Amino acid sequence: MSTMSLEPVRGRTDEMIVNMGPQHPATHGVLRVVLGLEGERITRAVPHIGYLHRNHEKIEEARSYPQVIAYTDRMDYVSGTQNELPFVLAVEDMLGIEVPDRAKKIRTMFFELYRLASHLVWMGTAMLDLGAISPFLYTFWDREIILGIVEKTAGARMLPNYYTFGGVRRDVHPDFFKDTADFLDHMERRMVDYEHLVLESPVVHARTIGVGVLSKERAIARGVSGPVLRASGVAYDVRKAFPYDAYPDVEFEIPTSPDGDTYARFWVRFQEMYQSIRILRQLVELTPKTGPHKGKAPARIKPPAGERYRAVENSRGELGVLVVSDGTDKPYRVKHRGAAFSNLQIVPDLFVGAKFSDSIAILSSLDPVFGEIDR
Amino acid sequence: MSLLQEVWQAVKAIGTGMATVHKRVYEDAPTEFYPYVKPDLPPVSVQSLALVENEDGSERCIVCLQCERACPAQVITIERHRNPEGKGFLIDRFDIDLVNCMYCAACVEACPVSSIVTIQDFEMSTYDLQTLKADIDFLHEQARRARQWYSPKFGVELRTEDGRIEKAPPEMQPGGLAELLKPAEEVDS
């Protein structure tokens, strides 16, 4: 248990206990890690979470089903509508609501747009953690375009409350498909720049290759998911394993890397952005321009008593929700399975033995979002 | 030899990176000069809430309490009494705590008469949060100042120069491709 203890070890003068966070600039919000440092080498690392706890799951028990959707948004605030989907899917399953094909495709488009937005934020902040300022501002401008497209249709930028039972709240803006196609053209041009600045940069190579290696077995044992898992060589993706919405209709690949180091996680996220662009390109063509955006849903949502688990692959991994209904119009229990929360478990494993500077690179390669971790 | 190659690769990559960054010098920054130039927000953008009155100054709201029920943050407080002459109800109190509101627009969706609407006035910063606890006067004032507002039932509505309220023409409506294409089809047939 010595790795969990915060007390200085008696008789050891070469170890310095430092408190990284919760106001540290590179902890992506409010993570606090208590580090034992031996010079630059980390001997012990104890992460502390909960500084952003807002009691989501308990609040959601006291809200009716449509109201819960607005709350799920607030978990992973960089990937907007992605949080709404598992809850919406679970309730649709319980009620047996039919979702029109077009609504499914629109949902998937928003899902992938937010994946791009989230990965752009990751890229910017990861490069900021490594010390480069410029990519941060470039990526935020690209994300701005995505948020603009979303705002035109959904009315809000980060927390749109857009999905609803049976489809989406409102039909897309007339410019939506054109805007998206234009943005994809722009994004493809920008991806070349990002490759130059991030993936090809020798400084990034020096900082990330061979740093924070997570073996396949360890990754599975710790229950990590998403790009972190795929960078360790496990080709598990909810979009392929348990397809939902329009994913069966589109072609895409699951990029994996056998290395499991920080660079592999960078690389996998990059390839995912290319896959997102590819999915969006197909959907811009496939989605009917007119048609229903919402299926028939009962006016009062009262799922029959029972429970349902649905998961989606959000930007950070498997985001699941367990909805337990007791037959009333309020859920009996809503349990979220956060991807970033599960991914954060490997922090002590990866930190111990690494250099202090490496810990920053490792943490940013896990891409934690504390709205979801602390909930 | 491979060492030299590696060094050359690194130098080349740094050079490409620097060229990538330098390219931006010749491009204009996309910055918006916000306080000088107001951004052009899409009509559906949820920035604040307002309570619209009819043109003659009478209340549009029928005090049906739908919005109060729909609100996930439970920040709407409405009190009403029966109208002594005639049907329906009269408002005693209509408060929205805009501090705790999460601008999800669920209330706007629930309203059967498009009385509560979203507006694009986002300049709500204040030194005193108490000023954002909106009562009915505040919400009416917000609506009077607004030039256009949106609700899913009526779409975008405009306030004309002489104070009348009009439904915006179809090309200004964001209600989706279906709504946009309808008039064109009618012309064809």
Next chain:
Amino acid sequence: MNPIPIPEDRHFRPRLLGYDPQKSRPWLERLVYSAYVFVFWLIVIGTYAGVPALFEALGWNAGWGFVLMRALQVVLLFLLSAVIALLLILVLRKYLGKVQERYGPMHYGPAGGIQTVFDALKLLAKEDFVPAAADVLTFRLAPAVTFVASFAMFAVVPFASGWVLADTNVGLIYLIAVSTLSAYGVLLGGVSSGNKWALIGALRAGAQMVSYEIPLALVFLTVAVWAGSLSLGRIVDAQLGLWNVLPLALSFVLYVIASLAELKHIPFDFPEAESELIAGYNVEYSGMSFAFFFLAEFVELFLLPALIVVFFFGGWHGPLFGLEPGSLAAGALESLYFTVKTAVWVWIFLWIRATLPRYRDDQLMEFAWKAMIPLALFGLVLAAYLRLIWR
């Protein structure tokens, strides 16, 4: 009915001092930025030509009069370093803004031209806080050590032929001695702050110094061997026909890398590393003491590129258009050449800063000890050999 009135002035109105970027006046912006450069140039001319001429006219160029003259020159140079810091901070922010798809400072003065003046005033007005855990004397002394060490480098940097405070024949040795001192300020400041992050930053600064100083000294030696003198003036003179950058290309590359490390500049900014150590050694500093760390950093950002120009790019050399060497006009023109060359190098440093992430501290150490020192030695031998067969 409404207990709390609707606030009338919720809407932002631009203040008087704010400069409306919509009504941009390019000529005014150019004027402000050229004014800085002009003031810089004027101070250089005044320091190196004006003051000696004045004292000669007064007949005070011996004994105590000479001491007074030097003192006046030093005061002017302090002014110069303030102008350099104001200008460089502004240029840094504007340039980073430009390459990062934003504008940088915009509101105070045309195109933000006097923003840094306000920033400096703000720093002066702030409380100079000393943490309870700090060692007060060392804590107070450290910024002074850093600044004085950087500032002292001015003494041997020639702005034009003969325009130098002390053209000693041990100029290079003096440079090595003085530039090493500035790392001591960082070390002392970090250790005395009583903050663990500052301590790590200080130790990194120490580790960094022992790695870059040796290749740097070896490159100095190479330049000295090539020019046959330790005096900076002679080194520049020796480059009249051929700039050192061609024959000493290897040493030149090593020198650029080492001076990036000495500047604590990206990609080697380990002692302050905002995203790792928050601000490293200066995390506890505020107000005036912090301003001096800042001033020292930007004076070095001018002086190290200036030394690159002196050692490898022919210093003040450039076409004189028939002006008589040694005259005031020729000196002014030469100092202009020197400034322009330095400005190009400052720009390259800023460009690197805009592009690259940060290496890890042990990677610099490894690189310095395992690659730079052998290469610098090789460069030294090569230069000595070339000099034997060529000259």
